[in-house]
Amino acid sequence: MAEExxxxxxxxxxxxxxxxxxxxxxxxxxxxxKHYSGDLECVYIPHGVIMDRTERLARNIMDDLGDHDTVVLxxxxxxxxxxxxxxxxxxxxxRNSDHTLPMxxxxxxxxxxxxxxxxxxxxxxxxxxxxxxTGKNVLIVEAIVDTGKTMxxxxxxxxxxxxxxxxVAGLLVxxxxxxxxxxxxxxGFEIPNHFVVGYALDYNEYFRDLNxxxxxxxxxxxxxxx
Ligand code: HPA
Ligand code: MG
Numbered sequence: 001m002a003e004e005x006x007x008x009x010x011x012x013x014x015x016x017x018x019x020x021x022x023x024x025x026x027x028x029x030x031x032x033x034k035h036y037s038g039d040l041e042c043v044y045i046p047h048g049v050i051m052d053r054t055e056r057l058a059r060n061i062m063d064d065l066g067d068h069d070t071v072v073l074x075x076x077x078x079x080x081x082x083x084x085x086x087x088x089x090x091x092x093x094x095r096n097s098d099h100t101l102p103m104x105x106x107x108x109x110x111x112x113x114x115x116x117x118x119x120x121x122x123x124x125x126x127x128x129x130x131x132x133x134t135g136k137n138v139l140i141v142e143a144i145v146d147t148g149k150t151m152x153x154x155x156x157x158x159x160x161x162x163x164x165x166x167x168v169a170g171l172l173v174x175x176x177x178x179x180x181x182x183x184x185x186x187x188g189f190e191i192p193n194h195f196v197v198g199y200a201l202d203y204n205e206y207f208r209d210l211n212x213x214x215x216x217x218x219x220x221x222x223x224x225x226x
Contacts, residue, residue, distance in 0.1 A: 011173075011187060011190055013183065013184070013185065013186065013187050014060065014186075014187065015173060015187030015188060015189060015190050016053065016188070016189045016190070017189075017190045018044075018045070018189055018190065018191045018192065019192070020175075020192045022044075022192070023042060024041065024042030024043055024044045024214075024215060025042060025043040025044075025046065026042065026043075027040055027042060027043060027214075029043070030043050030046060030212060032210055032211070032212060032214070033209065033210060036207065036210060036220070038217065038219055038220070038223075039206075039207075039216065039217055039219065039220030039223060039224075040197075040214045040215065040216060040217055040220060041214070041215040041216065041217045042214065042215050043212045043213075043214050044191070044194070044196055044212070044213050044214055044215050045189060045191075045199075045212065045213040046212050047199065047211035047212050050082075050085075050171070050188070050199055050212075050213065051085060053188045053189065054082065054085050054086050054089055054171075054188065055089045057086060057089075057169060057186050057188060058086055058089030058090045058092075058093055059089075059093060060186055061086075061090060061101070061139065061167070061169065061186060062090060062093050062094075062097075062099060062101055064167070065101055065137055065139065065167065066099040066100065066101050067099055067100065067101070068101075068102075068137050069102045069103075069104075069136060069137065070101055070102065070103050070104075070136070070137045070138070070139055071103075071104050071105075071106060071132070071133055071136045071137070071138050071139070071163075072087060072103050072104065072105045072106065072139050072141060073106050073107070073108055073130075073133075073138055073139065073140045073141065073158070074105060074106070074107050074108070074141050075108055075109075075110055075140065075141060075142045075143070075150075075154065076107050076108065076109040076110070077109065077200065077202070077208070078142075078143035078144065078200050078201045078202060078208075079141050079142050079143045079200070080200050081143075081199050081200035081208075082141060082142075082143050082169075082171040082188075082199070082200065083105070083141040086141060086169065087103065087105060090103065091103075103139075106130075106132070108124065108130075108154070109124070109125040110122060110123065110124055110125070110150055110153075110154065111123050111125065114204070114226065115203070115204060115221070115225055115226065116195040116203060116216075116221065118146070118147065118149070122149065122150060122153050124153075124154075124157060130157070130158060130161045131161055133158060133161045133162075133163045134161050134162050134163065135162070135163065135164050136163050136164060137163065137164055137165045137167075138158060138163040138165065138166045138167070139167050139168075139169060140154065140155075140158065140166065140167070140168045140169070141168075141169050142168065142169070142170045142171070142184065143170070143171050143172065143199070143200060143201055144170065144171065144172040144173075144174060144196075144201060145170045145172070145173050145174065145182070145183065145184055146173075146174040146176045146179070146193075147176055147178050147179060147180060148179050148180035148181065148182035148183070149180060151168065151170075151182050151184070152180055152182050155168075155182075167185045167186070168184040168185050168186070169184055169185070169186040170183075170184030170186070170187055170188070171188040171189065171199075172187075172188060172189055172190075172191055172196070172213075173187050173189070173190045173191070174190075174191055174192075174193055175190060175191065175192055175193055176193050177193075194215050195215070195216055195221075196213050196214065196215055196216070197210065197213070197214055197215075197216050198210035198211065198212050198213045198214045199211065199212065199213050201213065203216055203220070203221065203224055204224050204225070204226050206224045
């Protein structure tokens with residue numbers, strides 16, 4: 001699973017690499033809710049690009065896991081939008097081809113961030129008993145992987161219930177210096193070490209109601225700090 005971070009445009013796992021010098025798009029070029037004006041630096045990944053990439057991830061997942069019963073495990077809260085859109089694309093492929101991916105969808109909640117900082121204690125809330133995963137193909141769906149600590153903890157927790165196979169889909173992988181070398185099997189985008197919001201990614205629960213993935217501004221951080 002592990003992969004080095006290097007300068008290139010596509011990861012070995014197929015993820016699109018966004019380089020450190022990508023300035024994002026000017027906010028003037030897109031629509032976004034007025035209540036966030038002044039709180040954002042730029043549109044980093046427009047909603048349409050997220051959707052198109054998700055469609056391709058759905059096909060890759062279908063190619064690998066198709067025709068076997070799969071339990072989708074959505075990591076809340078930030079993963080809800082990506083999971084919903086990914087499942088929707090897989091459903092569309094199942095409708096339109098000979099291969100199908102029978103899915104059930106379950107949810108697990110993890111919390112580790114306060115402001116823009118990861119806290120040491122990672123809480124697993126809800127679905128502590130995952131015995132329904134025993135013997136199944138499991139697809140864990142996460143919005144973002146940075147240090148990999150959450151993913152490692154979650155994998156250990158899930159493995160204890162002895163699924164037949166575990167795959168992880170992560171919309172974003174963040175290039176951070178302290179990455180544990182733990183990466184998803186399916187990656188949407190690899191991004192620089194910026195705090196991003198939108199598409200269900202939050203800053204203290206704000207910005208989930210923003211379609212695009214954006215970089216938060218310093219004044220935005222101050223405004224919603226706890
Ligand atoms: N944004 C929102 N939530 C996060 C991030 C981020 O950049 N990294 C880890 N959790
Ligand atoms: Mg969060």
